[in-house]
Amino acid sequence: MSPSGMGVPLVETAPRRRQASVRLLSEPQVSRLSLYRRQLQALPLDSPPTIHSHTLAALCGTSAAHVRRDLMTIGFAGSPVRGYDVEQLIGAIGRQLDAPEGQRAVLVGVGQLGRALLNYFTTRRPHLRLVAAFDIDPEKTGRVIHGCRVWPLAELGEVVREQGITVGVLTVPAEAAQEVADRMVEAGIAGFLNFAPVPLRLPARTFVEEMDITTSMERAAYFARALVGGGRRKDEQRAG
Amino acid sequence: MSPSGMGVPLVETAPRRRQASVRLLSEPQVSRLSLYRRQLQALPLDSPPTIHSHTLAALCGTSAAHVRRDLMTIGFAGSPVRGYDVEQLIGAIGRQLDAPEGQRAVLVGVGQLGRALLNYFTTRRPHLRLVAAFDIDPEKTGRVIHGCRVWPLAELGEVVREQGITVGVLTVPAEAAQEVADRMVEAGIAGFLNFAPVPLRLPARTFVEEMDITTSMERAAYFARALVGGGRRKDEQRAG
DNA sequence: ATTCAGTTGTGAACGGGATCACAGCGTTAC
DNA sequence: GTAACGCTGTGATCCCGTTCACAACTGAAT
Ligand SMILES: NC(=O)c1ccc[n+]([C@@H]2O[C@H](COP(=O)([O-])OP(=O)(O)OC[C@H]3O[C@@H](n4cnc5c(N)ncnc54)[C@H](O)[C@@H]3O)[C@@H](O)[C@H]2O)c1
Ligand SMILES: NC(=O)c1ccc[n+]([C@@H]2O[C@H](COP(=O)([O-])OP(=O)(O)OC[C@H]3O[C@@H](n4cnc5c(N)ncnc54)[C@H](O)[C@@H]3O)[C@@H](O)[C@H]2O)c1
DSSP states (O other): OOSSSOOBOOOSSSOOOOOOSSOOOOHHHHHHHHHHHHHHHTSOTTSOSEEOHHHHHHHHTSOHHHHHHHHHHTTOOOBTTTBEEHHHHHHHHHHHHSOTTOEEEEEEOOSHHHHHHHHHHHTSOTTEEEEEEEESOTTTTTSEETTEEEEEGGGHHHHHHHHTOOEEEEOSOHHHHHHHHHHHHHHTOOEEEEOSSSOOOOOSSOEEEEOOHHHHHHHHHHHHHHHHHOSOOOOOOOOO | OBTTTBOBOOOSSSOOOOOOSSOOOOHHHHHHHHHHHHHHHTSOTTSOSEEOHHHHHHHHTSOHHHHHHHHHHTTOOOBTTTBEEHHHHHHHHHHHHSOTTOEEEEEEOOSHHHHHHHHHHHTSOTTEEEEEEEESOTTTTTOEETTEEEEEGGGHHHHHHHHTOOEEEEOSOHHHHHHHHHHHHHHTOOEEEEOSSSOOOOOSSOEEEEOOHHHHHHHHHHHHHHHHTOSOSSSOOOOO
């Protein structure tokens, strides 16, 4: 479950299972690799051309062993003493994560959150771009927001198919989420970022990243209490 | 790391370890319990007063065994045939997740994303409320946005201490995140929701939920490719 | 009263991600 | 040249969340 944290591959009814034919990175690995790359790219220009697992680990909040293990599984080798070549590593990660020809994404639901995300992602790197937005409200369609055109929902299928879009961001109200998601799947979307506070029920061969902010907040609250509160938890429970 | 969904307890340098005095739920358990409750509360008024593990599982995209196991660990019993009492269960979950006296949260960084979140959380349930916002920009402070007063950053310590606030949402630019987070810790915040795309380095007894949207998006893109690609990962990519 | 269908509760097995530990080696210093 | 340091690569291990499987049980039906 994922937003934080939590990643959620959803299959038809009960059991969750992802299966791919070839070598597939695990969900946490993809997350970490994505983070490694971002941190490497954010390195100051005058920093050395190689980096140690320790250093990268510190930048990413992991352990050095973890970093080495990850780089091992993508077959990237470093040199003792010098460490890993930063340029090369960025390239190697890209070769794992990015589609060679780039990938495009759409956003559905141009409300408060949708607009913030549009702004955020249209100023981002080009290998994964938000290229279209959709809304059901005629007030919102037709305009161009943050360089991204807003289409009527009815055009979804055509635009997605025409451009071979595979990734979708869902920021519609909870009540509409399942229905809209179904339409997106039908159009060809296979990877979802779902911000609606409702778990999507989608067919297999589909991946949903649940960005459940409410749940994440409750987690933060729970562990904040657990960590600072120290004691004070009752073990009393109730039943019918 | 979590983002992505993923939960991230960060300790000083390398090793991550959470330790609490008493019985502590695991991170995924807290997420699921939070979700169970939300789904139960969203049940139609005319639905039966009890619910089976199957049904709840379907609503939450998990398995029945999982639900039973979770309810077992919080010591909540159901009856064969009838299932679990919905009212009682909602109460039992609350007794686990919520602070008896309620919990308050602050948000720092009233930008695009911050405003969206303010709007979202001030219309939410009362056991966990956003009670104050902070920004460094004098243009933004002094006003009341969505029922939430925006203070100058300088007031952070006082407000947090005065109201015993333990949870904080971070929506400042990446460059400012670490510094602001440090100030929040100093003021007494122990649970974080970090939307800045930078892993926070915080002392032990602190919990960070990394809401790394970029990473989540790359995960969705990666698995979308992996799943629809059907076989090849390298070149196999079709057009519309 | 008795049977029966279907659900809960839970020990046990499983799987896989995180972590450990160390051998091997490249680099630098002298 | 060579010694020594410290980092990488990786088998092995650990740990914990997930899943299985089934006995116990409840309520309904007859
Ligand atoms: N705002 C936040 O900070 C926040 C935080 C967490 C979760 N969410 C969730 O994200 C979603 C959007 O939140 P928001 O605050 O932007 O709401 P919003 O009401 O501002 O935006 C919703 C948008 O979706 C559009 N819409 C409605 N039905 C649609 C349909 N069937 N097809 C296409 N578009 C449709 C509306 O016209 C509107 O533009 C909600 O599910 C909300 O629960 C929001
Ligand atoms: N907008 C999005 O959809 C989105 C998505 C993912 C992540 N993020 C991240 O969330 C953060 C905020 O994004 P945004 O789009 O709202 O940016 P924004 O520029 O609109 O808002 C940033 C706000 O933080 C305030 N600020 C700056 N420095 C500060 C400081 N030291 N103390 C307190 N406040 C300070 C600014 O005055 C501004 O109001 C960024 O880190 C961004 O990377 C945003």
